[in-house]
Amino acid sequence: MRDEHHEELARRAAAGDRAALETLLAEIRPSVLRRCSRFLPCYQDAxxxxxxxLLQVARNIGGFEGRSRFSTWLHVIIANGSRQTYRALKRRAAEQGYAEMPVDVPDARTTSVIAGSRLDLLDALERLEAARAELVAPMVLRDICQLDYKEIATHLGIPEGTVKSRIHQARGQVRQYLLAGL
Structure with missing residues (x-):
């Protein structure tokens, strides 16, 4: 029921209904934050x-054509936004002369094995994107956003078999990066 409500709000917002956009942004915010937290273990980063x-949704809702579900469209923006935030954090740390992102107080990045593995995964995805960019989106949409193969194929405009093949290749490459310790 909630998904259908969001689909309707998204269609209205895409058609220029400002009130629908405001309502949509307010309603999806908790879910977006939770999903960003899947990528970024530190609350402030998420x-x-x-x-x-949310800014990207507001700016780009006019481009939402309804070819895929709004939730699929949103998952892609979340994945890209989270990865972009991580890259920006790494760049800021490097500009300040840190080899790694600085840690002043204990936080999830250094005290949690799960958090550390998320950051390792983001680094591995960065390497994969540099080597084989076409493999990243299918893997992220499947393994992190938990979309089904058909949704991924529809969103990316490629056959379902190609999606499965790319996910398989991406997982193998990421596994190698993770085992090699980056």
Whole structure:
């Protein structure tokens, strides 16, 4: 029921209904923040990514054509926004002269094995994107956003078999990166 409500709000917002856009953004915010947290283990980083995602939705809703579900469209923006936030955080740390992102107080990045593995995964995805960019989106949409193969194929405009093949190749490459310790 909620998904259908969001689909309707998205269609109205895409058609220029400002009130529908405001309602949509307010309603999806908790879910966007939760999903950004899947990528970024530090709450402040997830919050930054969430704000960027909501801004992207607001800016680009006019381009939502309804070919795929709004939730699929949103998952792509969340994945890209979270990865972009991570890259920006790494760039800021490097500009400040840190080899790694600085840690002043204990946080999830250094105290949690799960958090550390998320950051390792983001690094591995960065390497994969540099080597074989076409493999990243299918893997992220399947393994992190948990979309089914058919939704991914529809969104990317490629056959379902190609989606499965790319996911298989991406997983193998990411596994190698993770095992090699990046």
């Amino acid at each position: 919050e930054e990514a969430c704000q960027d995602v």
